[in-house]
Structures are given as structure tokens and as C-alpha cells.
Amino acid sequence: MPVLPSGVLGALDPTSDRAVFRQIADQLREAIDKGKFAEGDKLPSETELVEHYGVSRMTVRNSLSVLQGEGLVVSEHGKGVFVRPRPPVRRLASDRFARRHREQGKSAFTVEADAAGSHPTVDSLEIKEERPSQDIATRLGGPRRVLARHRRYLLDGRPVEFATSYLPLDLARGTAIAEPNPGPGGIYARLEELGHRLDRFEEEIRARMPAPSEVKTLQLATGVPVIHLIRTAFDTEGRAVEVCDTVMAADAYVLAYQLPAT
Amino acid sequence: MPVLPSGVLGALDPTSDRAVFRQIADQLREAIDKGKFAEGDKLPSETELVEHYGVSRMTVRNSLSVLQGEGLVVSEHGKGVFVRPRPPVRRLASDRFARRHREQGKSAFTVEADAAGSHPTVDSLEIKEERPSQDIATRLGGPRRVLARHRRYLLDGRPVEFATSYLPLDLARGTAIAEPNPGPGGIYARLEELGHRLDRFEEEIRARMPAPSEVKTLQLATGVPVIHLIRTAFDTEGRAVEVCDTVMAADAYVLAYQLPAT
């Protein structure tokens, strides 16, 4: 019978028509929710759960995979299954593109990293000229070619988002925007120097499960969605001067917006 | 050997160190991405995949569960496994709380449903007076008791979000806000009639996997995250007059925001 080190897990209800692996998942989930297992704690091993519940190992693994899908636990090969630690989230304030930040030579990512007290890094920078996808072309007003700035952002060494900025080639070619390091204040500062005073941004937000390549790039645990953000920057003449396509680890972010009541 | 009705699936690479179930998942994913299987199409049955690849059924099921976790497919008991149809998404424009909409007697949800050409329903309405959680109390400036308005929203019969509005009790008690139907323009219209002219909203956005109760309430397929939105409404005196906690099916929404470049 139940002989688990911690007496936090109960018995199965054989009369229930709820599947055994769901009952086990329920009990583990409840124990986690109640704090019987804290963040980072190791759950009982598969073998221990097998013995505790008197079921086969595959059934136990099935239970654990349910919890993994919910993003509650992560398993580490050779070590065990652990309650997923919630990494500190970074707030994305809606003033992150404020001109005053640029004038202090800070890019949006730096501004936010500073606010969170983390060390920001940029990674796998790649700049190419290419033909835009249909969607990007439409958002930018139909340019034939664009400059694409690819990069990945890390906080304290952990990858948290990767993004691609697209700019009409006629606007960006030969400028500092096409350089690996666009200089203080980032490409928005350069755009304004080029006479494109920024007027407003539009942001579209989706959430979904990551594709395998995104799991790799962001080193995502199973059960962690991504936030997909597409931002379009408009200058005061109403021209779309940049589209930025960003994929963020959802467990690393809270997005904050201010809406005036008009 | 490969004898699948559609010749879209290849063979396994026994020399690869990639696990067999991942190879199978990769091939299915690629076939779906390439459109060999369209939205709503039935994948080959587990038995067919077992015969095609010459592996055991559990291995095939493992592959399919990977794709389910990615939100690519859904399985239906007794029918088969299908490429997940992407339901039409509803855009949440940032002007959805515009005063002009309220003055036309439209609530925010109605405005958006109209824009999408869908039929909106409200469901499981519940109104209670209660003690606020720590978080809600803080956001509202520390009231001892609040009015909580619970409801679920459906579009064309499909549940897409559920939300709870919290208002300081001293403000809402005895008003139309405490009624099941608060009248034209919703509770924001009533707040303004009570002299709380709305000044701005703050919204916080997170994305995560749903808890089991949320899966049930929103009838979510596996592999579909939720968007968790917390909105605070402030009046012109800077007082927080409402906090709305919303959980949305992520596959039903695109959130759109406009940011002025200040």
C-alpha cells in the first residue's frame, strides 16, 4: 500500500470511471497546487509511483506526460521529474519604444532588461536582403525587396525571444540600419535620423504552441507556449517603415499595455 | 514496405539517432505543413501507420501525441486523428472600449462579434459579493469587499473566453452593475453614468497552458494555450474602478494594440 516518503498522495478509486492515469495526474497536480511539492522539487520517481499506486510504469509515464503537457513539470533524463520553476517574467511596458529611451541611446530590449535587473545579450545576428513574404509585403505597403534583421535575445544567458525586423530596402540600404550594430538607440533611432519620425506602432499578438525549431531556438520546456507578436511601425506620414516579427517564450513575459479611453 | 493509400509518408532512417517516434512525427508534420493533409483531413489510422512503418502501435501513438501537444492534430475517439482546423480568429482591436461604442449601446464583446460577423452569446452568468484575492485587492486599491461578475462568452455557440469583473462593492452595490443584465453599453456605460468617467485602461497579457477546468470551460483541444488578460479600468481621478480577469482560447483570438510613439 501507500509507502511514499511523503504521504501526500492518496489511493486510486477503482469505482471511478476516470482513467487511472488521470487520477494519478490529478493527485500530483493537486499536490503541486497545494505546495506539497514546491517549485523545483523533485516528484517521486516513476518507480516509486509504480509501487505506490500498483500500476504499470507506462501508466505512470502517461500521468506524468499529462502534467508535462500542462507545463506543470519538466523531466530531466537521469535525474527525475521536477515541478517546473517559474522563471522571473519580464514586463514589456507599453512605453518601451518611448523616444526618451532612444535619446538615451537605449534600445527597447535594453530598456526592459534594465528594468528587470537582468543582463541582456544579442545573439545569432543575421542581416540579409530578401524578397518579403506576402504577409510582410502587405504590411509594408508592397516593397519588392526588404532588409531583414534577424537576431535572438537572451537574458542572463537564457534565450527569451527571437525576432526579425523587415524594412523596405530603399529605405534601409546603405544606412547604419544595415549594419550589424545599428548604433545607440537601435534602428528606430536611425529611422528618425533618416527623417522618418515615428508616429505610432501597431502590435498583433497571438499565442500558440511552438514549432520544433522554436523549441530549439528558445530552449523551451514542453508545455510552454510562445507569444507571437507582429509590430508595424508607422512614420508621421503614415508610411509603414518597419515590421518586426517576434516569437517569445511565454513563460518569460508579461505584456503590458495602456489604452486611453477615447 | 510503404503501402499507404497516399504515398506521402517516407521510410524510417534506421541509422539516424533520432528516435523512431520522432521521425514519424516529423514526417507527419511535414506532410501537414506541405498541405498533403489539409485542415480537417483525417490522418492515416494508427493501424495503417503501424503497418506502413513496421513499428508497434504504442510507438505510433507516441508520435501522434507529439503532434497533439503541438496543437497540430486532434484525435476523435472512434473516428480518427484529424488535422486541427484553425477556427476563424477574432481580432480584438484596441478601440473596443471606445466611448462611441458604448453610446451606441454596444458592449465590447458585441462590438467585436459584429466585426467578425459572428453571433455572440453570454452564458453561466453569476454575480456575487465576495472578499477579493490579494492580487485583485491590490489592483483595486484595497477594498475589503468587491462585486464579482462571472460570465462566459460564446461565438456561434463555441465558448471562446470567460471572464470575471471585480468592482469595489461601495461603488457597484445597488446599481445596475449588480444586475444580471447591466443594460446597453455594459458596465462601463453604467460606471460613467455614476460619474466615473473612464480615463484609461491597463492590460496585462500572459500566455500559458490551460488548467483542466479551463480546458473544460472553453472546450479546448489539446495543444491549445490560453491567453490570460487582466485589465484595470481607471477613472479620470485615477481611481481603479474595475479589474477584469479574462481567460481566452488562444486559437480564437488575435489581440491588436495601437501604441502612440511618444
Added chain:
DNA sequence: CCCAGCTACTCGTCTATACGAGTTTGCCTG
């Protein structure tokens, strides 16, 4: 002609077993 019931097919649950691979521990050897 319609419908009831059977059958074949689907996925869901569960068992028992085997081996592989990564991690940790501790003992044993030099």
C-alpha cells in the same frame, strides 16, 4: 422502406517486459 442490430474499424487504457542512456554515489584502487 425504415430501423435495429451486428460488425468492422477507430482511438483509449492498461499491462509486462526489455534495453538504452544520462546522473549520482560511493567504493576501490593507485
Added chain:
DNA sequence: CAGGCAAACTCGTATAGACGAGTAGCTGGG
């Protein structure tokens, strides 16, 4: 004492089989 190695533990992958339950289509009886 330090280092290395083996054992014991962890999860990962895969097999083969059994039965249950939901669905759909066919078939035969009314």
C-alpha cells in the same frame, strides 16, 4: 588522498498483447 570506475538510480525508447468504448456502415428483419 585523489582519481577512476562501477553500481544503482533516473528517465527514454520500443515491443507485444489485451480489452474497452465510440463510430459508421452494412445487412437483415419487420
